[in-house]
Amino acid sequence: MKDCLNMSSFFFDTNFFLDILDKSRDRHSQANKALSLLIEKDEDLFTSSDIISTISYFLQKRLGIKETVLNIDYIVENVNILSSTKEDFLELNRIILKNSNNLKIDYEDCMQLYLANRYKVEAILTSDKTFCGGLHQLFSVEILYLDEYLKRYQNW
Amino acid sequence: MDSISLSDIQRNLHKLNDFDIVELVDKKRKKIKGYFLDSSYKEFVEKLVENNKKNKQKLLKISGIVESDATVTKESLRDERLSKYE
Numbered sequence: 001m002k003d004c005l006n007m008s009s010f011f012f013d014t015n016f017f018l019d020i021l022d023k024s025r026d027r028h029s030q031a032n033k034a035l036s037l038l039i040e041k042d043e044d045l046f047t048s049s050d051i052i053s054t055i056s057y058f059l060q061k062r063l064g065i066k067e068t069v070l071n072i073d074y075i076v077e078n079v080n081i082l083s084s085t086k087e088d089f090l091e092l093n094r095i096i097l098k099n100s101n102n103l104k105i106d107y108e109d110c111m112q113l114y115l116a117n118r119y120k121v122e123a124i125l126t127s128d129k130t131f132c133g134g135l136h137q138l139f140s141v142e143i144l145y146l147d148e149y150l151k152r153y154q155n156w
Numbered sequence: 157m158d159s160i161s162l163s164d165i166q167r168n169l170h171k172l173n174d175f176d177i178v179e180l181v182d183k184k185r186k187k188i189k190g191y192f193l194d195s196s197y198k199e200f201v202e203k204l205v206e207n208n209k210k211n212k213q214k215l216l217k218i219s220g221i222v223e224s225d226a227t228v229t230k231e232s233l234r235d236e237r238l239s240k241y242e
Contacts, residue, residue: 014230022228023220032219039212042205054230057237062222071218078215108234128230 004123004144004152009044011116012079013109013126016146017047017055021071027127030146034125037153045079046121048112052081082115095138105135117141125149162189 019031038045052072059068084092092114096105113132116124117139124131127146136143159179160171172178172192180189193201 014233018228018230020219022222022224022226024223024226026226028220032216035219036216039209039215042209042212045215054233054237058228058233059222061236062224067221071221074214074217078212108230 002122002142004142004149007043007122007142007144008041009046009121009123010038010144011046011048011082011112011121011124011141012051013047013112013124013128013131014051014054015127016125017051017075018058019127019146021055021059027146030150031127034146034149044121046082046116046119047075047079048115049081049083050108050111052076080119082119084111084115088114088118096135099135099138101134104130105132110135113139113141113143159188160192 016031016034019025019027020035022028025031052075055075056068056072059071063071088111092111095114096107096110109128109132113124113136121141123142123144125144125146129145131143157177157179158175159181160175161181161183163183164171165180175192176194176197178192180192181187182189
């Protein structure tokens with residue numbers, strides 16, 4: 001596994017965004033610290049259009065449309081947004097069927113993993129310890145847990 | 157834009173002197189590897205990088221803008237969104 005200190009491109013999972021946005025979450029300060037580090041290092045940041053939709057739903061329920069739009073602007077202006085094509089869905093379906101021994105895999109998560117891998121992003125930053133378990137070994141993108149990322153920096 | 161192959165550069169480094177900006181191509185893999193910019197653009201590039209970094213700082217504005225139910229998960233959000241269509 002490549003050391004995260006040597007990585008330069010990171011994909012944000014939904015959980016990571018939730019941890020950043022919501023100050024009442026346990027991992028909020030951890031996520032905030034990680035985001036500050038990534039910005040300071042000027043790393044390439046990625047997420048997907050699906051994740052933006054989920055986040056916008058979360059925000060709109062809590063802040064209203066104007067605040068939501070403003071904050072989505074901040075995100076999409078600074079994070080690269082990846083979207084799936086018809087070919088991506090077909091290819092992912094093929095991969096899942098070929099490796100369907102793990103029935104617990106989550107289709108939406110798998111698409112995030114697939115997209116990150118396709119665009120050669122080096123790591124998916126998440127706090128979900130079950131993220132695409134059983135399938136991520138098929139891809140070269142690393143699953144990087146928030147606590148492990150910060151721990152690596154503290155030890156550096 | 158003009159382009160030059162990586163192998164061409166290896167053999168004839170001086171060719172870069174002919175360009176202000178040129179696309180660097182890996183002909184074997186048919187891929188654009190990057191771009192060469194003359195050192196006279198140093199200040200311009202540094203400014204660009206600095207501005208980009210400053211803009212990125214705006215991303216921190218999204219931090220802690222919500223104080224909500226800390227138990228929300230992506231699964232619960234998904235269920236909540238689906239319930240709109242019931």
